[in-house]
Every structure is written in structure tokens, then in C-alpha cells.
Amino acid sequence: MKRILVLGGYSGIAQKVEEKWAHKGASFYLVGRDHSKLEVVRNHLKTLGANEVFIEQMDLTNLNEHRNILQRAINSLNGLDLLFVCYGILPNQKELEKEPIKIVENYNINTISLIHFVTIVANYFESKKTGTIAVVTSVAGERGRKSNFFYGSAKACVDVYLQGLRHKLSSSNIKIITIKPGVVDTPMTKDLDKKLLIASPEKVATDIIRGIDKGQLVIYTPWYWKYIMLIIKLLPQKIFNRLNI
Numbered sequence: 001m002k003r004i005l006v007l008g009g010y011s012g013i014a015q016k017v018e019e020k021w022a023h024k025g026a027s028f029y030l031v032g033r034d035h036s037k038l039e040v041v042r043n044h045l046k047t048l049g050a051n052e053v054f055i056e057q058m059d060l061t062n063l064n065e066h067r068n069i070l071q072r073a074i075n076s077l078n079g080l081d082l083l084f085v086c087y088g089i090l091p092n093q094k095e096l097e098k099e100p101i102k103i104v105e106n107y108n109i110n111t112i113s114l115i116h117f118v119t120i121v122a123n124y125f126e127s128k129k130t131g132t133i134a135v136v137t138s139v140a141g142e143r144g145r146k147s148n149f150f151y152g153s154a155k156a157c158v159d160v161y162l163q164g165l166r167h168k169l170s171s172s173n174i175k176i177i178t179i180k181p182g183v184v185d186t187p188m189t190k191d192l193d194k195k196l197l198i199a200s201p202e203k204v205a206t207d208i209i210r211g212i213d214k215g216q217l218v219i220y221t222p223w224y225w226k227y228i229m230l231i232i233k234l235l236p237q238k239i240f241n242r243l244n245i
């Protein structure tokens with residue numbers, strides 16, 4: 001029976017993942033900005049078989065509260081087995097190009113707050129000599145593209161951070177898992193043109209659960225994004241510059 005702290009407890013992907021864990025009797029501590037949405041998810045997970053579900057309304061850019069959130073989660077769950085990170089924003093690329101001051105919010109939410117919280121949890125797991133940290137990033141972080149390089153660079157920073165943390169903890173019993181979805185049909189992507197290669201949250205959740213259970217260190221979901229991004233990364237810059245992506 002897992003004790004799971006979820007950052008972004010009512011995000012589209014997180015909810016589907018939580019449902020699958022709830023069926024197995026997991027206990028949750030869900031964190032998010034909107035208390036009413038957290039309540040809805042809590043009630044739903046309880047009906048599916050979750051053992052316990054605690055919720056906390058919090059803006060995760062408030063770094064001073066991170067240690068307190070972790071401690072409250074540990075106290076409520078009587079320990080912690082897994083941190084699942086699944087929150088962020090998808091900024092409007094054109095808007096950030098025109099108003100650079102808005103770039104700060106992108107990095108504060110998508111990068112700085114995430115890295116700060118994960119580091120605190122990693123230190124806790126090190127002290128216990130066990131634990132799993134699974135973080136949802138994005139294939140957008142694999143190569144800078146004109147359509148979303150602010151978002152992509154934020155995710156790339158997280159990706160490299162997780163690589164380094166995984167390297168540091170490679171001889172321990174702590175797993176650091178990077179999850180890289182492509183475009184997923186969630187409220188965050190509602191304004192995108194999603195006709196091509198779009199995945200359902202259900203499909204992505206299934207891949208995430210399977211990958212975590214198998215101990216995969218990097219999970220591409222759906223699987224074909226691993227090969228799409230490999231091709232994109234290998235393209236020479238002159239050829240890449242001709243692509244409208």
C-alpha cells in the first residue's frame with residue numbers, strides 16, 4: 001500500500017494516475033491551488049478504494065512552505081513512499097516574446113518551484129534510504145523550437161536536473177523517474193491544435209503506472225515520442241530551421 005504525495009493533484013494526467021493507484025488502496029496527500037477541485041478529486045478517489053486522501057490548498061511558488069507541506073504529508077500519511085509531480089503551466093509563446101516580464105512566471109512555476117520541492121524530498125528519502133520521485137516533464141524539453149521555447153527550456157532545465165539527481169543517487173535505493181509525455185488532451189492544452197499525435201490522459205496514465213512499476217528511469221508516453229524526438233534531435237540545424245514546428 002503506497003503513501004503518495006502528489007503535487008498538482010487535480011491536473012488532467014494526475015487524476016487518471018491517481019485513479020489507478022486508488023484501485024490498489026493507496027493513500028494520498030494532494031496539493032494544488034484550488035481547494036474545491038481538490039475536494040472533488042478526494043471524494044472521487046475515496047469511492048474508487050483509496051485508503052486515505054488528504055488535501056492541501058497551496059501555491060507551490062511559495063518556496064517557504066515546501067518543507068512544511070512535506071512534513072504535513074509525512075505526518076498525515078505516517079511516512080512517504082512516492083512523490084508524484086504533475087503540475088505546471090503552458091505559457092503563450094507570442095505573449096512572452098512581447099512581454100518578457102511574464103517569462104518569470106513560466107520559470108518560477110515550471111522550473112524553480114519544482115526543483116526546490118524535489119530537492120527537499122530527495123534529501124528526506126536519502127535520510128530514509130528509500131523512496132521514489134516521479135516527475136512529469138515534456139518532450140518539449142528535448143529541443144528548442146520556435147513555437148514553445150520558453151516552455152521547452154523550462155522543461156529542459158528540469159530534465160537535466162533530474163538526470164543529475166539520478167546520477168547522484170544511482171548507488172542508493174531511491175528511484176528518480178522522468179516522465180515525458182507528448183501532447184495530451186487536457187485542459188492545459190485546450191488552446192492547441194491537437195489533431196495530430198494527441199494522446200488521452202487515460203493512455204498516458206497507463207504508461208506512467210506501467211513504467212513506474214517496471215522501474216523505468218525515463219518514460220516516454222505514448223512510446224513513439226521517444227523515436228520522434230530522437231529524429232528531431234539528430235536533425236542538422238540548417239534542416240531543422242526549415243521546419244515549421
